[in-house]
Amino acid sequence: MPTGFDSRVEFAIVLGGDGTVLSACRQLASCNIPLLTVNTGHMGFLTETYLNHLSDAIDLLLADTYTVEERVMLSVQVVRDDVVLWEALSLNEMVLHKEPLTGMCHFEIEVGQHARVDIAADGVILSTPTGSTAYALSAGGPVITPDVPVLQLIPICAHSLASRALVFSETEPVEIFPAHSEQLVMMVDGNAGCYVSPADRVRIHKSRYAARFIRLSSPEFFKILREKLGWGLPHIAKPASVELP
Template sequence: MSSRFRHVALIGKYQASGGRAQSGALDVVMEDIAAFLEAQGCTVFVEESQADGVPVGRYKALTVEEIGEECDLGLVVGGDGTMLGIGRQLAPYGVPLIGINRGRLGFITDIALDDYQATLVPMLAGEYEEDHRNLMHAQVMRNGVSVFDALAMNDVVVNRGGTSGMVELRVTVGRHFVANQRADGMIIASSTGSTAYSLSAGGPLLHPALPGWVLVPIAPHTLSNRPIVLPDAEEVSIELVGGRDASANFDMQSLASLAIGDRVVVRRSDYRVRFLHPRGWSYFDTLRKKLHWNEGGS
């Protein structure tokens, strides 16, 4: 079967050993994947920021913007963090992404490295399931002015300082005041991010087809402050009322320091990330495998 994808960007952290680590060239795994893609009739490109030392003339290095404009598929090799980073950047271009898991959990990089060739052959020929994930658009507002702007796929988290006590947060959903909450922080997670920090803080799992968010307090002072599922059509605002050295994290990959009176405002983004999965893929299969459900059962 020939590939329906002609221009494929190979994206990932090129882990190397020995002399290769010094040169920054593609490691053996990435070279094998690139050669496999070429054998399927694909022209292979690499992402520029990771491509120092790639042999000249072998694989052309592109910026993320060039990948968005020139490639019809991104093949991401790594963990979920790698996918989160490139997914946010390529979402405005609509480039679909396939994830090969080279990390640990792999909720969104779901193809096993050992099985990638057998799995990718039919996918490259057009046999796949397509899965769209909404992004979150977050801003830090200070005196009515945006001082920080970011996209997030998993979550937006307001945290207390590392050496300080609880923070006090004023939470508003749409035009409605919810509550002032004292806690170690607050998580606004998408359905994609419901399996990340939100889950460890006691939040529920949300199926990715649900157009919703979950608002999860982190170690709340009042134990009746429980996670709540919200429609993602509503704007969520978290204002820092009290506390020192607080910050806002966006997918745990970018950070903004907060001052008293700052508001972290989260809206549904206009952009979505396009994931491609093997034919027959199921979100429940992923949960069973990654969360070790039914282990020891019949």
């Protein structure tokens, strides 16, 4: 239990947007504390309720009328000579790229026991299903519902038509070797990161900790996609039925 948290804490309330929620998940996942996420930001894709509904939400919590949804997290490590130099938890994604993000890099990547592959791109993203609606989606990856036990690897602006998003089991560890002579930048969930030198490798695997979200009603992922991203909304009028002669 991190300093400042009592072991008797039953839940935490997070006020903010998605960035605040991501940061709170990294800090509290190891405590096994479920989070009630309250949107005071812009998108609020990861939030459960709004500030003007907080009083009602707390009443439901105190009445024990809620469920807890678990989301897979990643353990991300920078390793040199088998020594871990830096590590963090990730709920959305790990991104590795050149600084600035304007030039091609080569990455040698191992997924589980499969043969190492070479990818030439401006960067690479390793995403969870939760992160599939974030940077991974902007980079051309598919949306993955949170209950599917997979991860996805996405090249950023790949320099080959053969390099496309790869979806694989969440049980497969991943190692990324920067085949590049210059220092790279790694970001985790958009608000934590470090530099990665040519002598380093990035090691990612499913974390033993999960993000735990309090749900006040049954989760409806497609509804969230529709409300936040406009998925499935009609953009043109449907053709009127025509009676054939």
